[in-house]
Amino acid sequence: MAKKKLYSLYIFVMVVADAAAQGNGASGINQATQMVTSYFDPATKLIYAIGAVVGLIGGVKVYGKFSSGDPDTSKTAASWFGACVFLIVAATILRAFFL
Incomplete structure (x- = not known):
């Protein structure tokens, strides 16, 4: 028991x-x-800042190619512009999806 x-x-x-x-x-x-x-707000702002830096670097590179008369300038400009747009859209969509 x-x-x-x-x-x-x-x-x-x-x-x-x-x-x-x-x-x-x-x-x-x-x-x-x-x-x-x-962490999403600071991470989103960081991705926007990276996108701005990538855009500035891309603008300088495209200007350099345009000034030298390189025929490949439009492809370079499109690729840098696409990279910047991707960073901004990816940050916005991730923030909207998870919050």
Whole structure:
């Protein structure tokens, strides 16, 4: 009889401990979600800044090719412009998708 009471007490303690652990897990997941979503605004601004730098470098390179009379200028301009547009659109879509 004492073994049954001890066993019942053991089961009760394990169930209570399991329930308490699940509550802490949910709050941990919520905290992690808040931390990840708080990184999106700075990351989006960083991607916009990288896009601006890429655009400036591309503009200088295209101007250099145009000044030297290179016939490949339009392809270079299109590729740099496409890279800048991709960075801006990707940052905007990722932010909209995850937030």
